[in-house]
Amino acid sequence: MQQPPEPAPALLDGPAVDISDASELLLGYLEWYREALMRKLAGLTDDQLRTPVEPLGWSPLGLVQHLGWVERRWMRWGFAAQDVVAYPPGGDAEEWAVAAGTSTARVIAAYQAEVTAANSLTAAAVLSDKARLGGRFRTPGQAPSLGRILFHILQEYARHVGHLDIARELIDGQTGE
Numbered sequence: 001m002q003q004p005p006e007p008a009p010a011l012l013d014g015p016a017v018d019i020s021d022a023s024e025l026l027l028g029y030l031e032w033y034r035e036a037l038m039r040k041l042a043g044l045t046d047d048q049l050r051t052p053v054e055p056l057g058w059s060p061l062g063l064v065q066h067l068g069w070v071e072r073r074w075m076r077w078g079f080a081a082q083d084v085v086a087y088p089p090g091g092d093a094e095e096w097a098v099a100a101g102t103s104t105a106r107v108i109a110a111y112q113a114e115v116t117a118a119n120s121l122t123a124a125a126v127l128s129d130k131a132r133l134g135g136r137f138r139t140p141g142q143a144p145s146l147g148r149i150l151f152h153i154l155q156e157y158a159r160h161v162g163h164l165d166i167a168r169e170l171i172d173g174q175t176g177e
Contacts, residue, residue: 023127026150033157034115037064040164040176046104052097053167060167061107062096063160068111069095070156073136074149075118079125081135118153122146 013036015028041049041060049061058066069088077086088094098107127147130140137143165176 022147026127026147026154027122030150030154030157033154033161036161036176037067037157037164040161040168043174044168044171048171049104050098053170056163056167056170058096058167059098060164060171061098061104063164063167064111065098065107066096067157067160068107068114070153071111071114071118074153075121076114076135078136079131079146079149080121081132081137083135086136122150 014032015025019025019028041064044060050059052059052062069086072084073086076082076084125146127145127150129146131137131143131146131149133140133143161176168174168176
């Protein structure tokens with residue numbers, strides 16, 4: 001009996017090929033990269049998630065924690081000017097290193113909470129809306145548009161998900177899309 005042919009792989013990642021609206025494209029790709037982050041963690045043990053990868057010096061879970069801080073800094077503190085802690089007290093070292101007593105579930109939940117908060121802010125705005133003053137941005141001349149902020153966050157994800165591809169290959173040989 002002949003097997004049915006394998007479905008053809010998608011020609012493009014991210015949003016559907018018929019999407020041309022800039023907002024839909026930007027938000028669609030951002031969501032695709034957020035999901036790619038989680039896909040690339042799938043199958044790793046808790047020890048593999050938590051152990052810094054040499055020669056990179058950070059763990060996959062540390063990268064998730066960092067991206068949670070990125071979401072918070074740019075969306076809640078930056079765009080919405082919320083009165084939130086924008087950086088951990090220990091700076092970059094604490095942002096990237098997961099404390100021994102902090103569970104994997106807690107790091108993932110904190111990251112997902114920041115994504116949810118960012119999505120709520122984005123849903124109530126348009127790309128041309130300027131960041132509110134008082135948080136990260138103090139003057140109108142410093143305040144970027146939501147589109148500029150989201151583009152920055154997108155490039156952070158693109159870069160770091162690529163880094164995670166390298167880490168994953170060093171950990172267990174898995175390669176990504």
